[in-house]
Amino acid sequence: MKNFAFVNARSLEEAVGHLAALGPQAYVVAGATNVMVDIRDGKRNDKTLVNIRGIDALRGIRMEGALVWVGALTTIAEIGASELIKGHAPALYMAAQVFADPTTRNSATIGGNLIKASAGGDTLPPLMVMEADVHVKSARGERALPICDIFTGLGKTRVEPDELVTHFTFAPQPHTAFMKMGQRKSMAISVCTAAAYATVDGEGRVTDCRIALGAVASTPVRASAAEKALLGIKVDDEGAYEAMYGAVQGDINPRPHSVRASVEYRRQIVPVLVKRAVRRAALGDCGPRVQP
Ligand SMILES: Cc1cc2nc3c(=O)[nH]c(=O)nc-3n(C[C@H](O)[C@H](O)[C@H](O)COP(=O)(O)OP(=O)(O)OC[C@H]3O[C@@H](n4cnc5c(N)ncnc54)[C@H](O)[C@@H]3O)c2cc1C
Incomplete structure (x- = not known):
């Protein structure tokens, strides 16, 4: 570890002030699970680390009007223990259960997972099927970005270097699910992940559907061709999924x-x-699953 400075931001205003003043020199630190690895590998030399962990306004899970509000500093462990998330965003809840290990989950934050922008970031497909908004703040003002448009390449987002992710919002969506394929059942980096939102009519036919996938391209992706192929199929009819397999x-x-x-x-x-994520989303089955 070498050649970096460190400042503690005690409020949101102080944090965005540091980012504005330091410009590209600034480097935000939340749970530090990625940042520590980068520092060890010498990738952050000559940066000033801006620690945001003390900013309580960035933490929490609550309803704000009709929307679920999740602060950027909320840890994966907090998401995985939240009854509100379990009921209103089962895909995100399921992703939190299979994320790394308990120690990492206690530090890793949802905001850090977004900005890391790994193709296999576990919280990202769930946020995409819920069409979450990402709220950011800088000294220039505030804005909300739709998560489905935020990833521009491996490790890259539309969030500007002087912007801090403050929180996420999304409508409650109980009919969502998440599946992760890893090489083992815990501490598994994704081989591939799938999140689904799916509703069905009285006959069990898919009436509405959104699919997002991880670790199958340079960014997490919405699977629009698969979504079209799934509309109208009966969720419990094995053969009905064939068109989706190609699409x-x-x-x-x-x-x-x-x-x-x-x-x-x-x-x-x-x-x-x-297929498994769609079935579980439609059935409201949100126990954790990693397929080894
Ligand atoms: C052992 C291990 C296992 C892991 N397993 C998994 C896994 O199973 N699934 C998975 O998805 N990831 C995994 N990761 C990756 C990592 O834990 C996650 O990406 C985590 O969510 C990052 O959050 P953090 O708070 O630690 O981010 P940090 O390391 O603090 O920051 C990550 C990046 O985000 C930026 N940043 C953080 N917060 C903000 C903010 N509010 N606004 C603007 N920029 C911000 C930082 O500047 C940095 O660029 C693993 C990492 C380790 C070390």
Whole structure:
């Protein structure tokens, strides 16, 4: 570890003030689970770390009017223990259960997971099927960005360097689910993930559907071709998913030479995870699942 400075921001205003004054020199620290690795690897030399962990206004899970409000500093452990999230955003709740290990979950934050913008970030597909808004603040003002438009490339988002993610909002969506395929049942980095929002009519036919996938392209992706192929099918009819199996291939672009899985394996496993996530979303079944 070498050559970096450190400032403690005690309020939101102080934090955005530091970001404005330091410019590209600033580097926000939340749970530090990614930041510590970067520092160890010498990737943050000559930066000023701006610690935001003491800002209580960035924490919490609550209803604000008709919307669920989740602060950027809320930890994955808090999300995974929240009855409000379990009832109103089961996909996010399920993702929190299978995220890393308890120690990492106690530090890692949802805001850090967004800005890390890993293709396999576990909270990202759930937030995408709920069409969450990401709220950011800078010395220039505040704005809300739709999460589905926020990722611009591997590790890159539309959030500007002087902007702090403050919170997420989304409408309650009980019919969501999340599936993660890893190489083992815990501490698994995603081979592939799928989140689904699905509603069905009295006959069990899909009336509305949103799918988002992780670790199958350079960013998390919405699977619009799969969504179209799923509309109208009966969720408990195994054969009805066949059209989706082909369609979803156009939604993904797995990177070659991945150490965790081949392109072919990911292409085969994605539709299976989508099918399972859709069924569980439609049925309201939100127990944790990692498929080893
Ligand atoms: C052992 C281990 C296991 C892991 N397992 C998983 C896993 O299973 N699933 C998974 O998705 N990830 C995993 N990760 C990655 C990491 O834990 C997550 O990405 C985590 O959510 C990052 O949150 P953090 O609060 O620690 O972020 P930090 O490390 O503090 O920051 C990460 C990035 O976000 C920026 N940032 C943080 N908060 C804000 C904010 N409010 N506004 C603007 N910028 C901000 C920082 O500047 C930095 O660029 C793992 C990491 C480790 C070390």
